[in-house]
Amino acid sequence: xxxxxxxxxxxxxxxxxxxxxxxxxxxxxxxVTSYAESTKPAAGDKGNEALLQPVPFxxxxxxxxxxxxxxxxxxxxxxxxxxxxxxTVVFHxxxxxxxxETLVIGVRKQK
Amino acid sequence: xxxTMSFCRVTAALLVLGMTGCIARIKGPxxxxxxxxxVYKDSDFSGxxxxxxxxxxxxxxxxxxxxxxxxxIVYGMMADIEYLFRDYEGNLFINSAKFNIGGDFLExxxxxxxxxxxxxxxxxILSALGSAAAGNRISIDKNFFRQxxxxxxxxxxxxxxxAVEKRILDQLQKSADLYPFEAALKDLREYFFAGTLEGGxxxxxxxxxxxxxxxxxxxxxxxxxxxxATAINHSLAKISTTKDYSKLIKFLRAMGKNVDDKTSESDxxxxxxxxxxxxxDDPELMKKFREEIKKAGVIx
Numbered sequence: 315x316x317x318x319x320x321x322x323x324x325x326x327x328x329x330x331x332x333x334x335x336x337x338x339x340x341x342x343x344x345x346v347t348s349y350a351e352s353t354k355p356a357a358g359d360k361g362n363e364a365l366l367q368p369v370p371f372x373x374x375x376x377x378x379x380x381x382x383x384x385x386x387x388x389x390x391x392x393x394x395x396x397x398x399x400x401x402t403v404v405f406h407x408x409x410x411x412x413x414x415e416t417l418v419i420g421v422r423k424q425k
Numbered sequence: 426x427x428x429t430m431s432f433c434r435v436t437a438a439l440l441v442l443g444m445t446g447c448i449a450r451i452k453g454p455x456x457x458x459x460x461x462x463x464v465y466k467d468s469d470f471s472g473x474x475x476x477x478x479x480x481x482x483x484x485x486x487x488x489x490x491x492x493x494x495x496x497x498i499v500y501g502m503m504a505d506i507e508y509l510f511r512d513y514e515g516n517l518f519i520n521s522a523k524f525n526i527g528g529d530f531l532e533x534x535x536x537x538x539x540x541x542x543x544x545x546x547x548x549x550i551l552s553a554l555g556s557a558a559a560g561n562r563i564s565i566d567k568n569f570f571r572q573x574x575x576x577x578x579x580x581x582x583x584x585x586x587x588a589v590e591k592r593i594l595d596q597l598q599k600s601a602d603l604y605p606f607e608a609a610l611k612d613l614r615e616y617f618f619a620g621t622l623e624g625g626x627x628x629x630x631x632x633x634x635x636x637x638x639x640x641x642x643x644x645x646x647x648x649x650x651x652x653x654a655t656a657i658n659h660s661l662a663k664i665s666t667t668k669d670y671s672k673l674i675k676f677l678r679a680m681g682k683n684v685d686d687k688t689s690e691s692d693x694x695x696x697x698x699x700x701x702x703x704x705x706d707d708p709e710l711m712k713k714f715r716e717e718i719k720k721a722g723v724i725x
Contacts, residue, residue: 318702321643337646340654342701343661343694361643368698371665374658 324410465501
C-alpha cells in the first residue's frame with residue numbers, strides 16, 4: 315500500500331500541528347499512521363515527519379487529536395486514560411513542538 | 426575585619442592569576458619537524474611550473490611528464506595550504522572569545538586571510554595562486570552571524586575544504602590536457618579560500634539558504650483550509666457512494682492526470698491522492714488544486 319510522507323514545522327504550536335495533520339488526512343483521503351521528529355535534511359531544522367496511508371473514499375476515520383505530555387509524565391498512564399475515554403492511540407513519539415522536544419500522543423475517537 | 430577582607434581579596438586575585446596562567450600554558454602536542462613547516466618552496470614551484478610549460482609545449486608535447494609536474498605542484502601546494510589552514514584554525518580558536526562580541530566578530534569575519542595565520546607564508550601562497558587576499562568580501566547580516574557559534578563556522582570551513590579537496594583529487598586522475606595546471610590553479614584558489622573565515626561564513630549562508638528553501642515544502646494549513654478539506658473529503662465519500670466520478674475525472678484532467686471514465690475506481694482514487702499529496706508540499710500547486718476542484722464542481 316503506497317505511503318505518503320509530509321513535513322510539519324516543529325516551531326508551531328501543538329494545535330497548529332494538529333490542524334496541519336488533519337488537513338493532510340482530509341484533503342488526501344488518507345490517515346496518519348506515524349508522526350515524529352525528523353532527522354532528514356529536507357525536513358529542515360526542527361521539523362516533524364508524518365507518514366500516511368490511503369483510506370478508501372468514504373471510510374475516513376475520525377479526526378486526529380494531539381496531546382503533549384509534560385516531562386516526567388507517565389506515558390502508560392496517559393495512554394490508559396485516553397483508552398478509557400474510548401479513544402484509540404495512533405502513535406506516541408517525541409516531536410518538536412514550539413521548538414522543544416516533546417512527547418506527543420496521537421489519538422482518535424473510535425467510530 | 427579589614428585584615429580578613431584584604432586577605433580574601435589577595436587570595437581571590439592570586440586564584441584568578443593562577444587560573445589565567447594555566448590557560449596560557451595549555452599547549453598541543455609537539456609537532457614533528459617534518460610537518461611543522463611548509464615543504465613546497467618557492468623555487469620548487471617556479472621550477473615545476475617551467476618544466477610543466479616545457480612538457481605542454483605543442484612542439485614537444487609530453488603528457489606523462491606534464492601530468493607528473495602538474496601533480497607535484499598541486500600536491501605540494503595542497504600540503505602547504507593544509508599547513509596554513511591548521512595554523513590559521515589554531516589562531517582562530519585562540520581568538521574565539523572575540524566572536525561573542527558583535528562588532529569584533531564582524532571585523533574579524535571580514536579580515537583578510539593573512540590576518541590571523543602564518544602571514545609570510547600565506548602571502549607567498551597567495552602570490553603563487555595569483556590572488557589577493559583583500560577584496561574577497563561577502564555580504565554580511567549581523568543577526569545571521571550572531572546566531573552562529575564559532576564551532577559551526579569552523580565546521581563549515583572544514584566541510585567546504587573537504588568538498589573542494591575531493592574535487593581536486595578526482596580531477597588529478599585526468600591527464601594534463603583534460604585537467605591542465607591552470608584549471609588546477611583555479612581549484613587551488615578555491616581550496617585556499619574555503620579554509621578562511623570568509624569561506625566558512627559563505628558555506629553557512631548557503632546551508633541556511635538551502636534550509637529556508639526546504640521549509641517551503643512543509644505543510645501549511647489553516648483552520649479555513651481544514652474546513653474546506655473536510656468538505657472535499659465528504660464530497661469524495663458521496664462520489665464513491667454514487668459511483669459518479671465524472672466531476673473528479675474533470676478535476677484530475679485539469680490537474681494534468683491522464684484519466685477517463687474507463688480508469689478503475691481504485692486508480693482514480695490513487696490519482697486524486699497523488700495530486701493532493703503533491704499539492705500539500707507545494708503552495709503554488711495547492712492554489713491551483715483549490716481553484717480547479719471548485720471549477721470541476723467537486724465542491725461548490
